[in-house]
Amino acid sequence: MRDTLVLNASFEPLSTVTLNRAVVLVLQDKAVVEQSHPALRVRAAAVDLPVPRVIRLCRYVRVPFRRQAPWSRRGVLVRDQHRCAYCGRRATTVDHVVPKSHGGADSWLNTVASCAEDNHRKADRTPEQAGMPLLHEPFVPSPADAMLLGLRSGERAALPDWLAAQPAA
């Protein structure tokens, strides 16, 4: 089962927690269920609750510092939904828009998902040189994007222990 998304009291996505943790937070009145699985229910000793997909904290949690998601090849593929930036077909490789040999960086703005054929065809050229325009511009995922995409953003460390703690189940 997938983790439950936690929204701040302000509805801003904060983190994900395990289902067990989400249920505990709701039972402790620290969070309310915003969305639940239509047919699934949690049943335990004295508990009967719809399985939460999204919960929202009752009290606003201040998150002082949010780090940008670190660049990774997997992250680029996830960000681009495994679609090739040149032809839109399924992508399995990461292409450097400005090739590394021309000083192009391993960065969110310089990399796109690419199918193996287009990556090979573009080779050591820029999109202009190769006559292969990008279907969309690469972007830096926001902390919320990164979390929704399941990218590690390092922001969990900034959350209070009671929220991130794993139950001793």
Ligand SMILES: [Zn+2]
């Ligand atoms: Zn392609």
